Amino acid sequence: MDPSSTTALVDLVRRAQRGDEAAQREIILNYQHRVAGFVYAMTSRSDSVEDLAQQVFIKMIRALNGLQAPAQFESWLFRLARNTCIDHLRRQKLRRIFLPFAPEHEGVPEPLGAVDTEELDALRYAISQLRPQDRALLALVQEGRSHAEIAETLRTSVAAVKARLHRAREQLRLHYQSDHET
């Protein structure tokens, strides 16, 4: 991020921390599509996207005062998004133990009028086969974040990010190709 945009972001975050609703709204507008993309990558379910994205931003507003370094806002926001999605996936898993769906009801149909391409279908399937931690990693990379930024978001080392990313990409390719070829 270039210094001028970092300064503008810091200023925006500080205003939002002081309760300025216009600043909070601007932050949501700036990041809503990126967060929605991240959530969709994590869950592979279109019915979860708006609800979870809303949860992420509500948590953001509530926790914003605790952010000591506004310059780290993006890493902090995507960490929040990641944790929200992982919590959601864990709850889904627990729910399935007590209320199992029949296999034919497990998938969620896409909204009426939405026609998925084969590639998107294959990607959604491939992502759904990965662990949540690996989904988060791939989603952050697709988001355009550097290894250093991802390491900061996930609170790990750059070396660990590179190693995990390599494995995650291998796994994704395997599942993507196996679905795409069927």
Added chain:
Amino acid sequence: MKPENQAWEQLFERAASLLSPNFADRVLRAARAGIDAAPSMLSQFALGAATAAICFIAVALVQARSAHQEDNRTMADWQQIAMAADDSGLPQ
């Protein structure tokens, strides 16, 4: 461009289309109204444990009260028998 990369682009485009036009306003309204995000797993387990504890205590109290009432009835019955024995002059 690899097919996967195209698929990722489509995924992000699809996700953006899933948000309602007034998404930001809805978020701010919900945040103002204090509508909670989904409770955490820990808070849900804590709620379940607290509910189970309350149920257990309630059952134990009802059981203790019922047993006490039964004891009182039994004691009253024996007292009647003892009085009847007194009246008839039977040895105690």
